Amino acid sequence: MPEDSRVTAIEPVLIKNYPAWLEAQPEPLVRWLQDSGFKPTHRAHCLLPPYADEVSRVLVTLEDADDIWGLGDLPYRLPEGDYLLKDMQGATLARLSTGWGLGAYRFQRYKAAKRVPACLRIEQTAVYEAVAREIAACSLVRDLINTPAEDMGPTQLAAAARELADEFKAGCEVIVGDQLLSRGYPAIHAVGRASVHPPRLIDLRWGSTEHPTLVLVGKGVCFDSGGLDLKNASGMRHMKKDMGGAAHVLGLARMVMAHRLPVNLRVLVPAVENAVSGDAFRPGDIIRTRKGLTVEIENTDAEGRLVLCDALAEAAQDKPALIVDFATLTGAARVALGTELPGFFTRSEALAKGVSGAGERTQDPLWRLPLFDDYRYQLESPVADLLNCSTSPFGGAINAALFLEAFVPPEIEWLHVDLMAWNLRARPGRPRGGEAMGLRALFAYLNMRFGDGDA
Template identity: 50%
Template sequence: MTDFASLLVPDRGEAAHALAPIAADGLDSWLKAQPAQVRTLAAAAQFKAKPGELLVLPGRKDGEWSAVFGAPKTAGPWDLAAVAQKLPAGTYRIEADGEAATENALGWLLAHHRFDRYLSKPDPIPQRVLLSKDVAGIAGAVALAEAVALVRDLVDTPAADLGPAELAAAVETVAKAHGAAFRVTKGDALDQGYPMIAAVGRAAVRDRAPRLIELEWGDPKHPRIAIVGKGVCFDSGGLDIKPSSAMLLMKKDMGGAAHALALAGLVMGARLPVRLHLLIPAVENAVAGDAFRPGDILQSRKGLSVEIGNTDAEGRLVLGDALTRAGEEKPVLMLDFATLTGAARVALGPDLPALFANDDSLAAELLAAAQAVADPLWRMPLWGDYADMLKSTAADINNAGEGGMAGAVTAALFLQRFVPDATAWAHIDTFAWRPAAKPGRPKGGDALGMRAAFAMLKARFVTA
């Protein structure tokens, strides 16, 4: 894990290269105030102060220099990523540094993060230290970077090295770091108590057996919240097997679990006044002689019978049992994260997680938080009339909607059947993957919607 705490440190007045942001509409006035040498240098470099552009300015002594960089009109968490990636190792100070610079340090920090576990000779990353006058905000910025990096590292790890057991170990590590209670249900107890989780994972080899992973933390007197994450460590599609092109990225099908675990770590690290319950159903959806089949009817922890219309709609099955378990403790709020449907990607693309909620106030809080921290969400409808698409003539419900339409909506409606009516609940259908690199955001696993959820929880419970 990248040592982010060494890259964002309090400004004690030490020597540093000065960095100054300039918006494109302020470039002309800035140039007029500069000596001819600087104007000539800017012209030669064709510096237009576009976001992320960098112009190095020589100082008066050997080794002394500063820089200006293009800044957008509206500041965001990724503004400094492109700047950091262009700088050599050293110590830097942003002029007029304050809370805004620390809040936007996420990009600076994550410009130093790479998933290089399998590279024999990874390229070294220059260590660029940013000084901050907002000493109180440093810990929060570092924690966010660590959480995003955790999501990325878990999602990027191949399924051969991250099965249900390894996912449980990752949760246990976080639990120990915060003094949380940790437990795993598997074997006969899983078969009896969580039949859908057991059925989905039973075709995997023995050391990749299915399990329900739980973590609990906080004062029991505080409001109880549940965070649930889909932990399908690899999804072959089961007997309704995926084509190879669709299976290629299925190591990321535990991306919901990665989001949930990272969010739980943030909640505990910030010591939010809540009673936290984290639940991760961890399985591998494999192909074998004992795999569950299309047409099978599964029992669920809630008591609903579920006809299997498609074995590749397995994520909602394992989440159904986990949501039921979470609801038994009567939380005031339930959040789940899942790489649940391709339909959400067709509708919204890779950058916009689909948000479903049974509570308008909760949805509004999440959307406001998403905008505030530039971690976008897009609300989709829990359109009740589409529940007819999930009807079964042989069971209480079918796991796959008929007709191939509204796939993200019908998946959310399926999950809603396992959520207590009186509990505020939000479901985030996230891609957990970045198909093309951007500054501070390399191609691969990524946290999409997690920072928004944390901002919502802080706003809701810290001010309560």
């Protein structure tokens, strides 16, 4: 119990232990709970008045004390003020505090919140620092995705990367416009050339070359009209989030650098707007790529894989220990898994097992999908090395992953994450809008593989 009477204690009680807990309470508090109609259901809470020499406290009933979202809706359901978890420490404190912090997030760039969230104090320094790193990274991802394309185009996305690089004393180079052609990134240039906002490749580097090389690649399509194969109005409505992959790799890079993970980190973000103009690339065009493969354009709305293929080819030049790409790549993955479960692809059984396990441990799940070789025929072109997408409506997420795999040498471990990056509904700790999906899981995996395993 905190000594400061201005701090309200939060007392989590497991539902299975609630009868014993209730029996130990003084009669006035028992009557208070009865009169208020409190039912000990999962994530239920009740404000308890002070009794005898105690101060006010909050009762929270949970099915599982390790449920990361157990306190996720309390920042805006409890009165403003300071709170402290009673008799809680270590991993459980970190989990519940993380859920609270993610639930306290609101996007306020254009409209102020009606109130400030309740504040959870964390008195254990190590726990506070770990939680703060996760909240900062997830908030960065959410902020970048929630910002509309007018204020988060290729120029602003590059500025956000530079700001992150400056904070952690990393290097950051940006290749812009026609420099992409002279430097050998023709596919990125082709997709972005129609926009008044020139395409660019963001290249952030941090760490020591003495450590294993980790390359993160993020799809940075800051707005996707579909190009000449124009999307309809509903399909275009949330396309500010099509740079969600870029947002994720910047958020993951923040976690890696803040934790000082012993890796040689490189982050590659092809940042473009897929716009419509007289200079837009067309169905039937054949585009050369950085790897030298030619790609026939079946549909200009399958542009994300085109910008990623040049970035993946560049990532492979470093012969890294691991390449991870994030992309809001296919609607087919959403059809297969729904909007709240990212899919991932890899040939490595060890990598797949490690990522899945990290997702379970962090309650940030991802689901493996197959790189099914029998579908490669759907990417065959009679006039180029590849089609950019299949003419079939089936297996779209797999076909996209197979396309990307053509640009990664088989000897390099590679993970491709296909995600929504957006919450269609509000849940505890997860408000509507831009969302970091699989981010905490991937960092937990990277920390187990390259670091000390203590996130």
